[in-house]
Amino acid sequence: MSTPDTRPVLVVGAGPVGLTAAAELARRGTPVRLIDRTDAPSPLTKALMVWPRTLEVFRGLGADDYIDKHGLPVHSFRYNSGTDPICDIVFGDRTRPMVIIQPDVEELLREAFTRAGGRIEWETELIRLSQDPDGVLATLRAPDGTETTEEYAYVVGGDGASSTVRKALGIEFRGATYPNVFILADTEIDGDLQRDAVHYYCTENGIMVLIPLYNGRFRVFTAGPPGLRGEDLTEELLQDFVDKRGPGGLKLYDVSWKTTFAIHARHAERFRAGRVFLAGDAAHIHSPAGGQGLNTGVTDAHNLAWKLALVHRGAAAPELLDSYGSERAAVAQGVVKQAEVQTKAWMLSKRWQIQLRDVSARMAERSGVFDRFYSPWLAGLTNHYPAGPAVDEEQGRRLRRTGPRNGHLVADAALRASLPVDRYTLLVTLPSGPRPPRLAEVEKSYDELVTVRTKPGRRFSAVLVRPDHYVAAQDHAPELTRVLGHLATLAPAALIEEGHSA
Structure with missing residues (x-):
């Protein structure tokens, strides 16, 4: 193990992304400083759809009771063409999302951060930063106006679409803006409307989405004419849209x-510059179609935090951090593409296009495409990472092979919940006979990085699982060539040298 870094990680932005990064770092023992330039949490409901993979991250932070109290399970997405039903995407236990409004998400994350010994510094603003290969200098302005410059090990920008961190790095935010103005409103509704489903109405007059909230209200989402301003959105106009x-x-x-807003589809040209990282809306923004925004940002922060924690404490080499940008960019690109496709499908106006959309949706429901592919993807369970510093190349062709795949989430949710979050786990299936000597090598040389778990079985297998419970590497022979090779790239040089000298 190399010498741990004693400098804190600076996290900018105390929304869901920054809070997740800070809470995940703090519970792993990494010193962290969390700042936000506002004076208090926002009361606005904003994002509200939380998918199973994100719920799993929150439950890992000890939020079970909070989720059960404040979450409203969503049974299905019900799509209509006009008032005619098109399809009903029904969610099972594995894929069912919950509606949890953003203030509640932020509260559960603040509680997790506080339990880990953290505190938020409100009215504290990042003014400028500079860095070299050894650290980051950040100048902060305190509530009383005084400015101080301190050194940090790393900086995480979770400060939203207008990110000060991204601008300080000079990173481009590429993409486009949809010409329509979109409308959000939270309201009581009188009428016959199923409360455990999200309702989509694609009409010749435009899109209307009605989402139930746990407090008995509904979120209304629709499109308005170009140029519509927030002050022009009266309750009478909103009622007219619903009618x-x-x-x-x-x-x-x-x-x-109630508010109006523009929908953007933009992404940063890179998610990392040296020791500074971008996550969530600071790195990518897209249409709310599919309700992926908050979830993508939270899982950005989750992906980054465990890597920073291992490197910060000297248990992993800094090269591990190279995987963050490539892994999360791949996920963000998929989300942006899916949201754009769905948004355009909502906005179709030609009759033949509408008919084709409706027929395709009905066929997808009847053939099980939604159940097999779309729902698990929405749930965040099928996102996978490309080969790189944190994922080994696949061995051979997998056309007929079953079992775990490198870069994919461990399939068994109960197993995931039992695995440690501060280190890798090597899951080994051992047939009867002598214990392979290479297992002892893993335990001896990588004891600060890996825990070995064994169970009996007919055939030998070894699956190296990351702290975020994605498969990093695997072997089917006791020589452990792939696993040991991958660990050698992860471990700091000092740790490898200690192992060999021992």
Whole structure:
């Protein structure tokens, strides 16, 4: 093990992304400083769809009770063309999302950060930063206006689409903006509307989405004419949109929040510059179609935090951090593409296009495509990472092979929940006979990085699982050539030298 770094990691932004990064670092014993330039958490509901993989991250932070209290399970997505049903995407136990409004998500994450000994520094702003290969100098402005410059091991920018961190790095935010203005409102609704489903109405007058909230209200999402301003969005205009685009017979009242916004599809040209990282909206933004925004940002932070923690404490080589950008860019690109496709499908106006969309959706439901592919993807369970510093190349062709795949999430949710989050786990199946000597080599040389778990079985196998429970490498022979080779690239040079000298 090389010498641990004693400098803190600076996390900028105390929204869901920054809070996840800070909480995940703190619970792994990494010193962290979390700042936000605002004076308090935002009360606005904003994002609200939380998918199973993200729920798993939150439960890992000890939020089970909070999720059960504040989450509303969603049984299905119900799509209609006008008022005619097209398809019903029904979620099972494995893929079912929950509606948890963003203030509640942030509260559960603040509680997790506080339990790990952290605190948020409100009204504290990043003014400038500079870096060299050994560290980052950041100048912060405190609530009283004083400025101080301190050195940090790393900086994480979780500070949103207008990210100060990204701008300080000079990283381009490439993409485009949809011409339409979109509308959000949270309101009470009188009328016959199933409360455990999200309702989509694709009409000749435009798209209307109605999402139930746990407090009995509904989120209304629709598109407005170009140029519509927030101050022009009256309750009467909102009711008119619902009348023309919804199922009919719905009466809005007690509107608690309404806003207009533009939809962007943009991504940073890179997610890392030296010792500074971008996550969430600071790195990529896209349409809310599919409800992936908050989830992608949280899993960005989750992916980054365990890597930073291992490198910070000297248990892994800095090269491990090279995997963050390539892994999360691959996921973000998939999310942006899917959201763009769905948004364009919502906005179709030609009759033949609408008919083709409706027929395709019905066929997908009847053939099981939604159940086998789309729902697990929405749930965050099928995202996978390319080969690189944290994922070994696959061995041979896999056309007929079953079992875990490198770069994919361990399939068994119960097994995932039992694995440590601060180190790798080598899951070994051992047939009867003498224990392979290479297992002792793993335990001796990589004791700060890997825990070995064994179970009896007919055939030998060894699966190296990362702290985020994705498969890093595997072997089917006791020589452990692939696993040991991969560990050699992960471990700091000092650790490898100690192992060999021992």
